[in-house]
Amino acid sequence: MYKLKYLLLIILFSIINNSFSQWVKIADLPNSSFIDLYFIDDTTGFTIGHEFVYKTIDGGYTWDTTQLGGALDILYEFDFINRDTGFIVGEVSGSRAFVTYDQGETWSSIGPYTFSTEISIINSNEFLWAKSGTFGVYRYNVQLGLEYVMNPGIGVSDLKIFSEDTFYVGGGGFARSFDGGTNWEAIDMPGILWMDFPSAKVGYSSADRYYKTTDFGSTWTELTLPYYFDGCSAPEIVSDSVGFFPCVYDDAFDYHGIMKTIDGGESWIFNESDPPLFDDDAIGKIFCLNKDTCWCVTYTGQIYYTTNGGGETAAPVAIIENLKDDILISPNPATNLIKLQLPQNIQIENIYSYNIFGQITDITFDETGVAKIEDLMPGIYFTQLTTKTATIVKNGLRSKLKAENGEMVVLGEGVSCNS
Numbered sequence: 001m002y003k004l005k006y007l008l009l010i011i012l013f014s015i016i017n018n019s020f021s022q023w024v025k026i027a028d029l030p031n032s033s034f035i036d037l038y039f040i041d042d043t044t045g046f047t048i049g050h051e052f053v054y055k056t057i058d059g060g061y062t063w064d065t066t067q068l069g070g071a072l073d074i075l076y077e078f079d080f081i082n083r084d085t086g087f088i089v090g091e092v093s094g095s096r097a098f099v100t101y102d103q104g105e106t107w108s109s110i111g112p113y114t115f116s117t118e119i120s121i122i123n124s125n126e127f128l129w130a131k132s133g134t135f136g137v138y139r140y141n142v143q144l145g146l147e148y149v150m151n152p153g154i155g156v157s158d159l160k161i162f163s164e165d166t167f168y169v170g171g172g173g174f175a176r177s178f179d180g181g182t183n184w185e186a187i188d189m190p191g192i193l194w195m196d197f198p199s200a201k202v203g204y205s206s207a208d209r210y211y212k213t214t215d216f217g218s219t220w221t222e223l224t225l226p227y228y229f230d231g232c233s234a235p236e237i238v239s240d241s242v243g244f245f246p247c248v249y250d251d252a253f254d255y256h257g258i259m260k261t262i263d264g265g266e267s268w269i270f271n272e273s274d275p276p277l278f279d280d281d282a283i284g285k286i287f288c289l290n291k292d293t294c295w296c297v298t299y300t301g302q303i304y305y306t307t308n309g310g311g312e313t314a315a316p317v318a319i320i321e322n323l324k325d326d327i328l329i330s331p332n333p334a335t336n337l338i339k340l341q342l343p344q345n346i347q348i349e350n351i352y353s354y355n356i357f358g359q360i361t362d363i364t365f366d367e368t369g370v371a372k373i374e375d376l377m378p379g380i381y382f383t384q385l386t387t388k389t390a391t392i393v394k395n396g397l398r399s400k401l402k403a404e405n406g407e408m409v410v411l412g413e414g415v416s417c418n419s
Helices: 318-324
Strands: 003-005 021-028 036-037 045-051 052-056 064-065 074-080 086-093 097-100 108-110 118-123 126-130 137-141 146-150 154-160 167-172 174-179 186-188 192-196 203-206 210-213 221-223 243-250 255-261 270-272 283-289 292-299 302-306 328-330 336-340 350-355 370-372 381-388 402-403 407-411 416-418
Touching: 036 074, 045 074, 045 086, 052 074, 074 118, 086 118, 118 154, 126 154, 146 416, 154 192, 167 192, 243 283, 370 402
Parallel strands: 003 407, 036 283
Antiparallel strands: 003 416, 021 302, 036 045, 045 052, 052 064, 074 086, 086 097, 097 108, 118 126, 126 137, 137 146, 154 167, 167 174, 174 186, 192 203, 203 210, 210 221, 243 255, 255 270, 283 292, 292 302, 328 336, 336 370, 350 381, 402 407
């Protein structure tokens, strides 16, 4: 009697423009729930994880911590108005917000009266705050300890301030005020979970779909991201044309990556990370000082860094479509060997494979493209190829026959049966 077991294994190909062009992991912080990140300059930055504030003065390689709450508390978002003055909002026992006037050396407890998840600073004494999913936006004055509520006419999920007069709100649509929040205009459009504006005129939003405005939010044009991404969250927009979106590549296996545009959303580039991002390592926040120097933090506290904008200088989506069917792994299923087949014009500079934990595995392709797999443990693996031409992400199935206790076990795709 034979028992047949099937497991899915993904082979991921990524041909990238430069073997050094990727986001590199530089730190691994304790704790969890990292959802915000900010750098004052190329050495000094902050992130928050649960009840802790983390500060770096060496570009993100090492971090000091300040605890602002207890184990059940959580800090949600922060913002800086200048090099020294910043605010944090969250759900902390006995306090709902904190302020620093000394570049994060000390933090003082302040209002508001109820916990909030969103913040945007008006000036060194005032900020807007809101709780995501509610309809009110609050303006808080630190010096007076007073706040008053404004109604933008939509449910709130994100805030953006450009001056003491110009406020934007995203949520159940888009709303804007040009008189400091006294009057609001609601723009009819699909919901917004996250938004970012490099200027008051140009902005990008994301939720179930992705949009761009070039007229102060009056109209929005839908953007089309590559087919192989299942969803993207908070964008980091550097200029009118350059921006980054943290995305999920494969929802079933939670492979995460960064999509970049250099032409205002007309085309998209997949940025690699080293090591790759999986499972709970979803990206919490990307922050860029400019188009080249950026950091990102994952929900689990991993810090990634790039000094060349992820390395891509041209959008290769058309090349992806042309090449995706020309790269093959065969046979499928396989018993002892697999063979990598490439177009003649593709020259490989480097190739390696890793498992779902980002660990390098012993899958070695020889000069003919053949790799032995008889000793490989069953599971999900990824193979990355480096060349100088383009970027391509490709899925494939690979099966392996293996004898266990006198029974033949077939590793393949997703079902099981007994005979």
